[in-house]
Amino acid sequence: MDLIEIRFHGRGGQGAVIASRLLAEAAFIEGKDVQAFPFFGVERRGAPVTAFTKIDDRPIRIKSEIYEPDHVIVLDTALLGYIDVVQGLKPGGRVLINCPLERAAQYRARSKAPIDAVDGTGIAIGHGLGSRESPIVNTSMLGAFARSSGLVGIDAVAEAIRRQVRRKVEANIEAARDAHDRVDTMEG
Amino acid sequence: MRKVITGNHATAYGAKLSRPGVISAYPITPQTTIVEHIADFIADGELSCEFVKVESEHSAMAACISAQNTGARTFTATSAHGLALMHEMLMWAAAGRLPIVMVNVNRAMGPPWSIWADHLDSVAQRDTGWMQVYCEDNQEILDTTIMSFKVGESRDVLMPTMIAEDAFYLSHTVEPVDIPDQEDVDAFLPPYDPPFKLDVDDPKGFGSLVMPNNYMEFRYLMKLALDRARERIVEVDREFEEAFGRSHGGLVDLYRCEDAEYLIVAVGTTSSTVREVVDQLRSEGEKVGLARIRVFRPFPVDEVRAMVRGVKGVAVLDRVYSFGAFGPFYTELIAALYGQDERPVIKDYLVGIGGRDVRSKHIRDIYSNLKAVTRDGLDSETEWIDLNRPGGGA
Numbered sequence: 035m036d037l038i039e040i041r042f043h044g045r046g047g048q049g050a051v052i053a054s055r056l057l058a059e060a061a062f063i064e065g066k067d068v069q070a071f072p073f074f075g076v077e078r079r080g081a082p083v084t085a086f087t088k089i090d091d092r093p094i095r096i097k098s099e100i101y102e103p104d105h106v107i108v109l110d111t112a113l114l115g116y117i118d119v120v121q122g123l124k125p126g127g128r129v130l131i132n133c134p135l136e137r138a139a140q141y142r143a144r145s146k147a148p149i150d151a152v153d154g155t156g157i158a159i160g161h162g163l164g165s166r167e168s169p170i171v172n173t174s175m176l177g178a179f180a181r182s183s184g185l186v187g188i189d190a191v192a193e194a195i196r197r198q199v200r201r202k203v204e205a206n207i208e209a210a211r212d213a214h215d216r217v218d219t220m221e222g
Numbered sequence: 223m224r225k226v227i228t229g230n231h232a233t234a235y236g237a238k239l240s241r242p243g244v245i246s247a248y249p250i251t252p253q254t255t256i257v258e259h260i261a262d263f264i265a266d267g268e269l270s271c272e273f274v275k276v277e278s279e280h281s282a283m284a285a286c287i288s289a290q291n292t293g294a295r296t297f298t299a300t301s302a303h304g305l306a307l308m309h310e311m312l313m314w315a316a317a318g319r320l321p322i323v324m325v326n327v328n329r330a331m332g333p334p335w336s337i338w339a340d341h342l343d344s345v346a347q348r349d350t351g352w353m354q355v356y357c358e359d360n361q362e363i364l365d366t367t368i369m370s371f372k373v374g375e376s377r378d379v380l381m382p383t384m385i386a387e388d389a390f391y392l393s394h395t396v397e398p399v400d401i402p403d404q405e406d407v408d409a410f411l412p413p414y415d416p417p418f419k420l421d422v423d424d425p426k427g428f429g430s431l432v433m434p435n436n437y438m439e440f441r442y443l444m445k446l447a448l449d450r451a452r453e454r455i456v457e458v459d460r461e462f463e464e465a466f467g468r469s470h471g472g473l474v475d476l477y478r479c480e481d482a483e484y485l486i487v488a489v490g491t492t493s494s495t496v497r498e499v500v501d502q503l504r505s506e507g508e509k510v511g512l513a514r515i516r517v518f519r520p521f522p523v524d525e526v527r528a529m530v531r532g533v534k535g536v537a538v539l540d541r542v543y544s545f546g547a548f549g550p551f552y553t554e555l556i557a558a559l560y561g562q563d564e565r566p567v568i569k570d571y572l573v574g575i576g577g578r579d580v581r582s583k584h585i586r587d588i589y590s591n592l593k594a595v596t597r598d599g600l601d602s603e604t605e606w607i608d609l610n611r612p613g614g615g616a
Contacts, residue, residue: 055226055396058226058396059226062224062226062398067398068226068396068397068398069395069397070226070395071391071394071395071396072390072394094397095494095495095497095498096494096495096498096582097391097395097492097494097495098495098579098580098581098582099579
């Protein structure tokens with residue numbers, strides 16, 4: 035595998051930074067070299083947050099931000115109104131959006147990239163993660179991403195959650211597995 | 223055990239494994255999570271150590287100095303304005319011959335307010351007497367923390383060390399890090415055994431007034447200590463490699479420099495990106511290597527002189543500028559080479575000031591420019607890279 039770069043778009047409180055670290059942990063469990071970091075900004079609850087994960091078979095040495103991601107994960111569809119989430123997306127890159135597939139169709143006009151969709155919010159609420167008003171969707175989205183990208187196995191994601199998440203561990207793993215089984219794809 | 227952790231978490235592990243008796247620190251972005259991880263270790267009973275809460279960085283260093291004077295091994299961490307506030311106390315620690323170890327998360331100084339990577343904060347403390355080691359990755363921070371206690375506590379050194387860790391590129395980035403076993407670290411790093419300390423049964427005075435007929439000798443002893451530290455850093459790096467199977471390069475970390483006609487001199491995390499670009503350029507037939515200045519104080523004068531033999535051109539990447547002069551690493555380099563028979567063309571490139579991202583393409587552009595000025599003569603001594611202004615460049 036050559037270097038794969040993933041960009042997460044979310045809001046402070048949804049767990050985008052943790053998601054980027056869990057993905058790195060899952061790939062590390064599968065024997066890859068990894069790097070994950072937040073956009074080097076000031077994080078506040080509710081404010082847009084960007085986080086990154088790099089995965090490679092070789093040691094990762096480039097220590098600069100990600101400009102041309104292979105994958106984009108959107109934790110909050112409201113961001114799509116004012117953030118160009120597909121900026122720099124490599125040809126052949128995929129976008130995973132937190133919403134049911136029928137609603138994802140409206141975002142197709144922005145990009146020819148294949149879109150994967152999963153109701154991460156509904157799944158997170160169903161498993162009691164966060165509150166109904168501000169659900170924590172990161173583990174659901176990661177479970178879906180394991181399926182849509184094929185980059186990491188769902189068992190590695192579950193193990194990563196076990197290692198790094200301190201609260202509601204089993205609920206987070208169940209949400210990830212649930213989302214893994216429910217992700218839909220709309221090819222470009 | 224390998225774990226995927228941030229540079230700040232690796233820092234906390236390095237401190238914990240070194241078994242300090244006292245830690246005193248004041249939180250500041252982007253250092254804060256170091257203090258949080260250390261507090262977790264203490265709360266979880268994994269680290270038996272006294273944590274002294276203070277109201278400022280000046281007091282944090284004062285607490286470390288006091289504790290170290292009683293014979294305790296001490297550790298602290300800070301960043302930017304916190305380090306600047308410590309300035310006076312840094313001199314007390316060094317001239318008091320107290321081998322305190324501190325991690326400074328390199329952050330730009332305000333104003334304008336900035337929390338991003340920049341080397342001005344630590345370079346501005348150059349002449350305090352502290353050793354300075356600049357790290358390239360999270361593993362190096364952990365390992366260097368352990369090594370720095372051993373170097374500093376050597377009876378013929380007895381000087382403090384500042385470990386420099388680039389903000390966010392290391393402090394908030396997770397990477398796989400090998401965390402050594404405590405028993406292996408214990409075997410490598412014996413307990414602190416100072417030759418002198420505060421002791422009610424054996425009273426001594428510390429830091430009292432000294433007349434001009436003696437002061438200069440105290441300074442000369444500090445000079446000898448840092449001269450000896452040059453050797454000690456290399457020795458301890460070798461001992462560390464024997465014990466743990468990793469070396470971080472001693473004073474200057476050379477990569478693919480054997481037959482190099484051009485060198486890129488870099489410091490901190492920029493070196494990691496340069497390493498990758500050197501591989502790319504080598505595969506294209508270019509004779510270029512990376513010389514990473516790992517230790518800024520004591521400055522590796524002999525190593526710098528040796529590394530440029532047979533080299534035509536040198537690019538120095540400075541993440542800090544000395545206003546009214548040049549980049550400080552460039553200045554040190556040319557000072558070490560003046561009077562040498564062989565002096566390559568050397569140009570200073572200012573990169574990444576205030577956290578501006580340094581990308582592969584910038585390194586490639588710098589290399590092209592270095593080849594051109596080596597061939598055609600220097601256009602200017604310094605060039606600011608990726609500057610936002612009409613036409614770009616400098």
